Amino acid sequence: MGSNLGESSFAKVKCAYSERLKFHVAVKITDRKNVPPEFLEKFLPRELEILATVSHCSIIKIYEIFETSGKVYIVMELGVRGDLLEFIKRNRGLPEEVALKYCHDLDVVHRDLKCDNILLDKDMNIKLSDFGFSKRCFEDENGKVILSQTFCGSAAYAAPEVIEGIPYQPKVYDIWSLGVILYVMVSGYMPYDDSNVKRMLRFQKEHRVIFPESLTHECKDLIFRMLQPDVSHRLRIEDVLNHVWVQGKRQKPHTMLE
Numbered sequence: 001m002g003s004n005l006g007e008s009s010f011a012k013v014k015c016a017y018s019e020r021l022k023f024h025v026a027v028k029i030t031d032r033k034n035v036p037p038e039f040l041e042k043f044l045p046r047e048l049e050i051l052a053t054v055s056h057c058s059i060i061k062i063y064e065i066f067e068t069s070g071k072v073y074i075v076m077e078l079g080v081r082g083d084l085l086e087f088i089k090r091n092r093g094l095p096e097e098v099a100l101k102y103c104h105d106l107d108v109v110h111r112d113l114k115c116d117n118i119l120l121d122k123d124m125n126i127k128l129s130d131f132g133f134s135k136r137c138f139e140d141e142n143g144k145v146i147l148s149q150t151f152c153g154s155a156a157y158a159a160p161e162v163i164e165g166i167p168y169q170p171k172v173y174d175i176w177s178l179g180v181i182l183y184v185m186v187s188g189y190m191p192y193d194d195s196n197v198k199r200m201l202r203f204q205k206e207h208r209v210i211f212p213e214s215l216t217h218e219c220k221d222l223i224f225r226m227l228q229p230d231v232s233h234r235l236r237i238e239d240v241l242n243h244v245w246v247q248g249k250r251q252k253p254h255t256m257l258e
Contacts, residue, residue: 079119
């Protein structure tokens with residue numbers, strides 16, 4: 001085990017060298033004795049089950065999951081260049097050409113999308129990490145998605161319906177968080193100030209989004225529609241991928257972070 005890479009409410013992440021793999025990895029360590037029963041019974045089993053099944057070039061690779069002495073160890077790919085938030089701070093935002101976030105359409109929702117949970121490998125490829133609040137989406141007998149009721153994520157990235165405690169569509173919640181991430185990437189700062197959550201919620205519900213003047217109309221339009229407080233009108237993942245701004249980026253040669 002090496003240095004600490006980060007810490008959340010329920011786990012620590014350390015750098016380590018794997019003798020078996022012959023390279024450095026990250027190890028997420030959860031001590032069962034130090035976490036609440038709800039986390040042990042609901043969130044941790046979900047995370048382990050989902051991590052054991054997802055496999056994608058834009059998701060942090062999991063090498064091994066094991067338990068010893070009451071501690072659960074998740075051995076995973078190391079984001080050697082840190083997280084996206086650190087990168088944005090160093091560069092004071094990014095030009096639009098390198099701000100395209102990979103979006104996927106699995107029946108797994110993350111529910112804690114934020115710049116801190118997007119890591120960068122040595123080649124500056126984006127890797128989604130920390131599935132501690134993730135879950136699978138299920139439908140009822142009428143084919144409607146079963147709503148989530150648990151508050152997940154950070155207030156600054158949370159959709160208004162989640163902050164209000166209203167049962168929410170988890171995939172639609174993820175879209176809001178993606179909109180916040182994209183805003184931060186192209187501006188260098190948050191779209192809403194979460195130091196006063198009540199005021200922030202009012203601005204969100206009034207659909208107030210103040211953009212830097214330098215952004216293109218297409219980029220503003222995409223973010224504005226992702227940060228739509230009315231969930232019935234908020235973009236779905238298919239709409240995001242088919243948006244003119246995303247399609248325009250796809251037609252250009254790949255650049256860093258695309």
